[in-house]
Amino acid sequence: MPITIHAKCLDCGKTAPYDPHSHTCPHCGSEWREAQYPYPQISAAWKEQLTTRPFNLWRYHELLPTVSNLPDISLGEGGTPLLKANNLGMMLGNPNIYIKDERQGPTASFKDRQAAVTIAALKEAGITEMVVASTGNVAISYSAYAARAGIKLWAFLTSRVPVEKMREVALYGTQVVKVTGSYDQTKKIASEFARQRGVFYDLGARSIPCIEAMKTIAFEAAEQLTQRLGTPTGHPWQSPDWYLQSVSGGMGPLGALKGFTELKEMGWINSLPKVGVIQTEGCAPMVHAWKQNLEKAIPVRAPHTHIETLATGDPGHTYTLLREKILGAAGGIFESVTDEETFRAIHFMAKMEGISVEPAAAVTIAGLIKLVRAGVIRSDEVVVVNCTGHTMPVESVILGEGWSKDINATVPPVQETEQEGLLAALSHVASDRYPRVAIVDDNPEARRLIRRILQSQGEYTLFEADDGREAVELARKELPNLMILDLMMPELDGFGVLEALQSMPETAEIPVIVVTAKELTSREKELLAGRVKSLLQKGDFMNNDLEDEVRSLLG
Numbered sequence: 435m436p437i438t439i440h441a442k443c444l445d446c447g448k449t450a451p452y453d454p455h456s457h458t459c460p461h462c463g464s465e466w467r468e469a470q471y472p473y474p475q476i477s478a479a480w481k482e483q484l485t486t487r488p489f490n491l492w493r494y495h496e497l498l499p500t501v502s503n504l505p506d507i508s509l510g511e512g513g514t515p516l517l518k519a520n521n522l523g524m525m526l527g528n529p530n531i532y533i534k535d536e537r538q539g540p541t542a543s544f545k546d547r548q549a550a551v552t553i554a555a556l557k558e559a560g561i562t563e564m565v566v567a568s569t570g571n572v573a574i575s576y577s578a579y580a581a582r583a584g585i586k587l588w589a590f591l592t593s594r595v596p597v598e599k600m601r602e603v604a605l606y607g608t609q610v611v612k613v614t615g616s617y618d619q620t621k622k623i624a625s626e627f628a629r630q631r632g633v634f635y636d637l638g639a640r641s642i643p644c645i646e647a648m649k650t651i652a653f654e655a656a657e658q659l660t661q662r663l664g665t666p667t668g669h670p671w672q673s674p675d676w677y678l679q680s681v682s683g684g685m686g687p688l689g690a691l692k693g694f695t696e697l698k699e700m701g702w703i704n705s706l707p708k709v710g711v712i713q714t715e716g717c718a719p720m721v722h723a724w725k726q727n728l729e730k731a732i733p734v735r736a737p738h739t740h741i742e743t744l745a746t747g748d749p750g751h752t753y754t755l756l757r758e759k760i761l762g763a764a765g766g767i768f769e770s771v772t773d774e775e776t777f778r779a780i781h782f783m784a785k786m787e788g789i790s791v792e793p794a795a796a797v798t799i800a801g802l803i804k805l806v807r808a809g810v811i812r813s814d815e816v817v818v819v820n821c822t823g824h825t826m827p828v829e830s831v832i833l834g835e836g837w838s839k840d841i842n843a844t845v846p847p848v849q850e851t852e853q854e855g856l857l858a859a860l861s862h863v864a865s866d867r868y869p870r871v872a873i874v875d876d877n878p879e880a881r882r883l884i885r886r887i888l889q890s891q892g893e894y895t896l897f898e899a900d901d902g903r904e905a906v907e908l909a910r911k912e913l914p915n916l917m918i919l920d921l922m923m924p925e926l927d928g929f930g931v932l933e934a935l936q937s938m939p940e941t942a943e944i945p946v947i948v949v950t951a952k953e954l955t956s957r958e959k960e961l962l963a964g965r966v967k968s969l970l971q972k973g974d975f976m977n978n979d980l981e982d983e984v985r986s987l988l989g
C-alpha cells in the first residue's frame with residue numbers, strides 16, 4: 435500500500451497533501467510546515483520488514499519524503515556507529531555516554547543525512563541548479579551529492595570558513611562564493627542571488643526533506659541503544675534520556691526530536707529524551723533567550739568565536755520553534771561553552787577516546803562535561819552525543835609547538851658506523867631516566883585510565899600494583915617518584931599502604947595522590963591530610979586535573 439504524506443502548517447494548523455514542488459502552505463503561505471505520515475501503517479511495515487534491511491538511513495524510507503527507497507545518488511549515508519565513551523564516562527562518573535559517530539558519514543558530518551535526502555528529493559523533482567549558504571559542512575556535503583545528482587551547486591561561504599573546507603567544496607565542482615561578512619549576511623546575499631537567477635535556494639530548517647533527514651539520527655540511536663541496553667520498558671526500542679548537539683541554525687535537534695516523537699507516537703519507545711542544545715559563548719543567541727525565558731532570540735550581530743560552523747547570529751524563527759518543541763516534549767536545556775573549553779575537549783576526545791572531532795562537535799562534548807558536572811545530567815542517565823569530523827583545520831591551534839620528536843637521518847653520522855649513529859639518534863627519542871610513577875588500584879580499568887592519562891601527556895616509567903601489599907613491596911623495591919593510590923582495596927587498603935610507607939625511611943617521602951571512589955568521613959580526611967599531596971574523586975575529575983597534579987608534584 436503506498437504511503438501518503440501530508441504537510442501540516444505550523445502557523446494555521448491546516449493540512450495538505452505533501453507536494454515536493456511546493457514550499458509553502460496552500461492556505462496561508464507559511465513556509466513552516468511539518469510532514470505527517472500514516473504512523474500505524476508504517477509501524478506495521480517496520481515490524482515485518484525492518485530487520486531484513488541494511489543499516490543505513492534508507493531503512494526508514496517510509497518516514498522519509500522521497501519516492502525512492504534507495505536513491506542512486508546514495509553514498510552510504512546514515513548507519514553510523516554508536517560508540518560508548520568509556521574513559522569520558524569513567525572520569526565523569528556516568529557509564530552511559532554514547533557518541534553517535536557521524537564522522538563516519540560520507541563527508542564526515544551529519545549534514546550527509548540532510549544532503550542525501552534533500553538532493554535525492556530535488557533530483558526527483560527535476561531540479562538541476564541550486565544555491566546554499568553554509569558555514570562549511572553543508573556546502574561540503576551538498577557538493578558531494580550534487581556532483582552525483584548532476585546538480586550545479588553555488589555555495590556561499592563566509593570568508594572565515596577554514597580554507598581547507600572551502601577547497602574541499604571547490605574540489606567537488608561546486609562554485610564557491612566567498613562572502614566577507616557574517617553568516618547571516620551570507621544567507622541574505624545567497625537567497626537574493628537565487629531569487630534573481632530563479633534557481634532553487636535551500637531553506638534549511640524550513641525545508642521538509644532537511645528536517646525529515648535529521649530524524650534518522652534518532653531512529654538509529656534508539657535502535658542501537660536497544661542492542662546495548664535491551665528494552666527495559668517493554669517497547670521495541672530504547673530512547674536515551676538526553677540527546678545533545680551543538681547548534682548553529684538548530685535544524686539538527688529539531689529533526690532529531692521529531693524523530694523521537696514519531697517513534698513514541700508509533701509506540702516504539704517509551705519516552706522522549708531531554709534535549710541539550712549547546713552553543714559557543716561568542717555566539718549564543720539561543721542560550722541567552724532560553725535563560726531569560728524569551729520566545730524570540732535576540733540576534734548576535736557580531737559573533738565572536740573561532741568556531742565558524744556555529745556562527746549563526748540570528749536563528750530567527752527556528753529558535754522559537756525549537757524552544758516550543760523542547761518544552762512540549764521532555765524538556766531540556768540550552769547551555770554555552772567557551773572556545774577554550776571546546777579546544778580542550780577536542781584534545782581530550784582524541785587522546786582519551788581515540789575520536790578526533792571538529793570544534794563544532796567538541797562544543798557538544800564541552801557542554802556535556804559542563805552539564806554532568808553541574809548535576810543537570812544525572813550519573814544514571816543515558817546520553818547520546820552527536821559528533822562529527824574535520825579536525826584538520828584546527829590541529830595546529832590545539833597542538834602548538836613541540837608535538838614531535840625529530841630525527842634527521844640525512845646528515846652523515848659523526849659516529850664510526852651507521853649503527854652507532856642510529857643508536858645515538860634514537861637515544862634522543864627515548865631514555866630511561868623518566869619520572870617513576872606507581873599506579874595502585876585493584877580495578878584494572880581504573881589503572882588503565884590513569885596509565886592512559888599519564889602516557890598521553892608525557893614520558894613516565896610506570897609501575898602498577900593491584901593490591902596494597904604489592905604496592906608496599908613495589909615502593910620499597912622501585913622507589914617511585916610518585917604514587918597514585920586507590921583507597922578501597924581488599925586485604926591491605928590505601929590507608930594501610932600509607933601507614934606502611936610512612937614506617938620505612940626510604941619510602942616515607944614518596945608523594946602520594948589519592949584517587950578514590952570512597953566518600954570520606956571527616957576522620958578519614960584528617961588521616962589523609964598530612965600524608966597525601968592531593969585527593970581526586972573518581973567520577974569527578976578530568977584528565978587535565980590529574981595531569982596538573984602530577985606535573986606540580988614531579989616539578
Ligand SMILES: *Cc1c(COP(=O)(O)O)cnc(C)c1O
Nearest residue numbers: 571681682683684685686794822
Ligand atoms: C551544522 C553543524 C552544527 C549545527 O547544526 P544545526 O542543527 O544546523 O544547528 C553543529 N555541528 C556540526 C559539526 C555541524 O556541521
Ligand SMILES: [Zn+2]
Nearest residue numbers: 443446459462
Ligand atoms: Zn498555513
